[in-house]
Amino acid sequence: MKNPLHNLxxxxxxxxxxxxxxxxxxxxxxxxxxxxxxxxxxxxxTMLVLEVLEEHGTVRFTRLGELVGDISQKMLTKTVRQxxxxxxxxxxxxxxxxxxxxxxxxxxxxxxxRAFCGVWIWAEQHYDEIERSRQSFRRRSSxxx
Amino acid sequence: MKNPLHNLxxxxxxxxxxxxxxxxxxxxxxxxxxxxxxxxxxxxxTMLVLEVLEEHGTVRFTRLGELVGDISQKMLTKTVRQxxxxxxxxxxxxxxxxxxxxxxxxxxxxxxxRAFCGVWIWAEQHYDEIERSRQSFRRRSSxxx
DNA sequence: CCTATTACTCTCCTTTGGGTAAGTATGAAT
DNA sequence: ATTCATACTTACCCAAAGGAGAGTAATAGG
Numbered sequence: 001m002k003n004p005l006h007n008l009x010x011x012x013x014x015x016x017x018x019x020x021x022x023x024x025x026x027x028x029x030x031x032x033x034x035x036x037x038x039x040x041x042x043x044x045x046t047m048l049v050l051e052v053l054e055e056h057g058t059v060r061f062t063r064l065g066e067l068v069g070d071i072s073q074k075m076l077t078k079t080v081r082q083x084x085x086x087x088x089x090x091x092x093x094x095x096x097x098x099x100x101x102x103x104x105x106x107x108x109x110x111x112x113x114r115a116f117c118g119v120w121i122w123a124e125q126h127y128d129e130i131e132r133s134r135q136s137f138r139r140r141s142s143x144x145x
Numbered sequence: 146m147k148n149p150l151h152n153l154x155x156x157x158x159x160x161x162x163x164x165x166x167x168x169x170x171x172x173x174x175x176x177x178x179x180x181x182x183x184x185x186x187x188x189x190x191t192m193l194v195l196e197v198l199e200e201h202g203t204v205r206f207t208r209l210g211e212l213v214g215d216i217s218q219k220m221l222t223k224t225v226r227q228x229x230x231x232x233x234x235x236x237x238x239x240x241x242x243x244x245x246x247x248x249x250x251x252x253x254x255x256x257x258x259r260a261f262c263g264v265w266i267w268a269e270q271h272y273d274e275i276e277r278s279r280q281s282f283r284r285r286s287s288x289x290x
Numbered sequence: 291c292c293t294a295t296t297a298c299t300c301t302c303c304t305t306t307g308g309g310t311a312a313g314t315a316t317g318a319a320t
Numbered sequence: 321a322t323t324c325a326t327a328c329t330t331a332c333c334c335a336a337a338g339g340a341g342a343g344t345a346a347t348a349g350g
Binding site for chain 1: 175178179180182183184186187188189192193214229230231232253256257259260261262263264265266267268269271272274275276277278279282283
Binding site: 071072 | 307308309310315316317318
């Protein structure tokens, strides 16, 4: 039992289970899998690489780094390796010197990019609202002191 | 200059700028803002809390932790504080003993939840594909050794 | 007087994220 | 012989994420 918030005595737990929401409707195993994917995929570097490849098509390593913006080689390598392992991108190595490695989205990658599209649009539409909210929060916090 | 991948000599940079994509079409300041929001909001705890509140409506602190799953009190507090500051949730403190604090989504929170909906659906639809991809990646990695 | 309750906060600790800088492989060009 | 190019890898380091567990405030009920 890893979660300290789960330390309920069994009678209380039983009471809650019988009282609360209907039959729970979701398979816990599938839920765990989906969560793991969400955790992995909802990573800022992954999202940024995804967006760059969606916009620019096939791109080489160094250029990809430039387009993503402040990312170190280490993080870029790590991110693309993970994305390759997850089947989001394909990595093509041309056996020439100097090396030439190209990255491009798979259909799965494109579909994820489309799924994230709504979040990008949301961010564009609401960043000013968030900014205002943060300011008033700071004001409230300092006032109540 | 923070990004090592940006160390291009100026002539090469100029060449690339003139050769590459059209006029760049996006305001860099807005782009930076949007990125910052994405980075903050595309956080696993934020996404999970968002989903729980979307599904269960108004929820108290301890219950929220149970519903999210393995999250420590520390992280839960930090996450909800940030979400409150960003205007995604409202936190209602009832001045009673023992304390009673309720969390609920704002309209902004609901809209973000809707934006993320596509990602949840994507994860549900593709987790098996990702799993297969990871397995074949591991197989390939160990083979080429 | 003691206990239970809730939503925290605080301290201590380990793990992960992530930056910097240097090194590597290899052939073509100077 | 040296330099350059590219896509890394490795070693070292610091900061942030995050878990474990104890403590706290204040009151109602035994």
